[in-house]
Amino acid sequence: MGRRHKRLKTASELQRLMQWHYASLRLPRLGRPLAWVTSGAPVEILRAMGVAVAYPENYGAICGAQHQATALCQQAEAEGYSPDLCSYARTSLGAIFQPHAAPMGGLPKPDLLLACNNICSTVVKWYEAAADSLHVPLFVLDTPFIHRELTPQMSAYVLTQLDELVEFVERSCGRRLSAERLRRVARQANETVRLWGEIRAMCRARPSPLNAPDLFVNMAPIVVLRGTGGAVRFYRHLHSEVAERVRDGVGAVSEEKYRLLWDNIAIWPQLYRFYNYFVNYGACFVADTYTGAWSMEIPQGDIMKGLAETYASVYLNQSLEYRARRMIDLIKEYDVQGFVMHSNRSCKPYSLGQYAIRRMVTQETGIPGLVVESDMCDERAFALEPIRTRIQAFVETLESMGGSHTTQPVVEGTGVR
Amino acid sequence: MAAQAYLGIDIGSLTVKVVALDEQAHILGRGLAEAGYGGQEAAEFLVNKVLQESSVLPGAVACTVVTGYGRVRFAAADREVSEISCHARGAMHLNQATRTVIDIGGQDSKAIRLDESGRVVDFAMNDKCAAGTGRFLEVMAGALGVSVGQLGALALTSSTPVTISSTCTVFAESEAVSHISRGATRQDVARGLLQAICSRVLGLTARVGMLPAVVLTGGVALNEGIVAELSRQSATVVWVPPDPQTVGALGAALYALQYGKTK
Structure with missing residues (x-):
């Protein structure tokens, strides 16, 4: 594995940063309340009000990568939750029911919950269940689905709720919103977003300095630490390392032959193993739709209005046409020869419609797309041999379309092929 | 020098199929057997049987391509190709x-x-x-x-x-x-x-x-x-096509012919 995945020098810094984040949630917070929030929640407001935040989705991804999620999913199923429910939700609920069996003993108990349905509607019911079990107040932020474009009425509707959110936090934990602090947090959030956007854009280089697992692992701070100085510092270091790779012509994949685009959430328990099947054929994922979902800058001017517009317009809250368009743009910008869509059993809004998007993208670009069925955390949904067959057939298709001259794995005799 | 043969082996979940071709892509022999446990032994046995029946000496096999779910662990092949490519190749050969x-x-x-x-x-x-x-x-x-x-x-x-x-x-x-x-x-x-x-x-x-x-x-x-x-x-x-079960093995044999000639 070591040979096929080139570890970044900043990897240990990332590890320390994330460990510090999770440890800090357990330290005495001197009266600072703790909120659990969804990945698409306007966290800047909470930070500006001095609320510490934890992300159950990120926690779910960590459990998944550590092969701990399936057991927690089973705990939730034992309590009556359907195996068809999102595996982040089941992991999180399982950890609430059986914290002693969960990594890090589960997330520390929150004082309030914030769910924004811009990423899916499952979060509403999941957070209701959590609020019920933990006896803490819940705020649901409702963002209308964007079929065509964000209308002034829609942003006004979201903006009203942001004001209500501020009142909710004031009421439930007595914290006040400081305009000065909000400006600083928004500035830092935008700085993180800018750096992350530039890091992703550097993958336009040939060979690409990063592959999918690098993008997935390094996106953690943009989600859980956006708007903090720690995230800005980390991304500055990552930025210079990636720029160095580009300057020296160092690719994430030793002999980059195929440049691919990834759609949907990572398969966390198979992070390196799965992508190494592609690496064996010299295929590198140079772009993806997932880690770019957090690269939206808060517009200048009225910050609350900017937050309303930014969070209402996230990738998953928009039409299939928008998503197909984004993929087509990425394919052109990153000079991509094929795309792989993870049909993620957990994530219905992301996965439903993938066949329609696939058709639109292939029609417009002429490049082939592969759909792989699995799950982001639940290992019971990962079937190795059918996936291996699809990957091999897909690479053979790329080859026959004029990609390269061999379909034999570049790395031989590694056992895992 | 004896004529050379090109072998295609398809190790499926239920059955194993073998096709042997000559240099002009004419079928020298073919066979089908139940896969049994894992398919590896059945494949080796079937390969020998087909070679014997078509009077090809094992040394005359110029190239072997294996496909199907058992392809990964079949050591005696020069290459493995997915069943998608093999079925396509075989079907195209039989019907342009x-x-x-x-x-x-x-x-x-x-x-x-x-x-x-x-x-x-x-x-x-x-x-x-x-x-x-x-x-x-x-x-x-x-x-x-x-x-x-x-x-x-x-x-x-x-x-x-x-x-x-x-x-x-x-x-x-x-x-x-x-x-x-x-x-x-x-x-x-x-x-x-x-x-x-x-x-x-x-x-x-x-x-x-x-x-x-x-x-x-x-x-x-x-x-x-x-x-x-x-x-x-x-x-x-x-x-x-006639003998629809061996189309994948035929495709594999056609790949063997292609690779064997360019080797």
Whole structure:
């Protein structure tokens, strides 16, 4: 594995940063309340009000990568939750029911919950269940689905709720919103977003300095630490390392032959193993739709209005046409020869419609797309041999379309092929 | 120097297939055997048998390509190629007009679309589900107390098929059983089952787009009821090559011929 995945020098810094984040949630917070929030929640407001935040989705991804999620999913199923429910939700609920069996003993108990349905509607019911079990107040932020474009009425509707959110936090934990602090947090959030956007854009280089697992692992701070100085510092270091790779012509994949685009959430328990099947054929994922979902800058001017517009317009809250368009743009910008869509059993809004998007993208670009069925955390949904067959057939298709001259794995005799 | 041979081996979940070609891509010999445990031993045994029957000395094999689910662990091959590419190659060799290949094997079904030059431009496979595969037919034949071979003929005699709504093999079986217990005839249940399998397979084919000529390969192509039902539901002529089970092995042998000559 070591040979096929080139570890970044900043990897240990990332590890320390994330460990510090999770440890800090357990330290005495001197009266600072703790909120659990969804990945698409306007966290800047909470930070500006001095609320510490934890992300159950990120926690779910960590459990998944550590092969701990399936057991927690089973705990939730034992309590009556359907195996068809999102595996982040089941992991999180399982950890609430059986914290002693969960990594890090589960997330520390929150004082309030914030769910924004811009990423899916499952979060509403999941957070209701959590609020019920933990006896803490819940705020649901409702963002209308964007079929065509964000209308002034829609942003006004979201903006009203942001004001209500501020009142909710004031009421439930007595914290006040400081305009000065909000400006600083928004500035830092935008700085993180800018750096992350530039890091992703550097993958336009040939060979690409990063592959999918690098993008997935390094996106953690943009989600859980956006708007903090720690995230800005980390991304500055990552930025210079990636720029160095580009300057020296160092690719994430030793002999980059195929440049691919990834759609949907990572398969966390198979992070390196799965992508190494592609690496064996010299295929590198140079772009993806997932880690770019957090690269939206808060517009200048009225910050609350900017937050309303930014969070209402996230990738998953928009039409299939928008998503197909984004993929087509990425394919052109990153000079991509094929795309792989993870049909993620957990994530219905992301996965439903993938066949329609696939058709639109292939029609417009002429490049082939592969759909792989699995799950982001639940290992019971990962079937190795059918996936291996699809990957091999897909690479053979790329080859026959004029990609390269061999379909034999570049790395031989590694056992895992 | 003795004529050289090129071997294609398809190690599937239920059966193992071998095809040996000469340099002009003429078939020297072919064979089929049950895969047994893992398929590796069965494949080696079958290779020797086919070589003996076609009087090819083992040393005369210039190149071997293996495909199918057992391909990964088969050490005696020069190359492994996915069954998608092999079925496409084999079908194209047998019928130059092929644009769509539907392969229904033991544990999976696949739809492959080709362009005029025989390149694979798209493919789709069933996911983690045995409905629409040879296993489905085996289970259902068992439920009806007939052989897989009889199932198709039985279905062809039905004019009032029952509706099998379930897409799950296990649930479809209990559905079939409940139809029987309510007095439905074997013929009508058999036809209902074949209709269910065909609608599933055609749903898969629609993902890649179904263009004529349509070639049906794999063991299930031997089932006349399936062929008739697929043609009827799709309103397209579905062509079954002679010996449809060895099309993947033939494709593998054609790859062996290509690689062996460029080696």
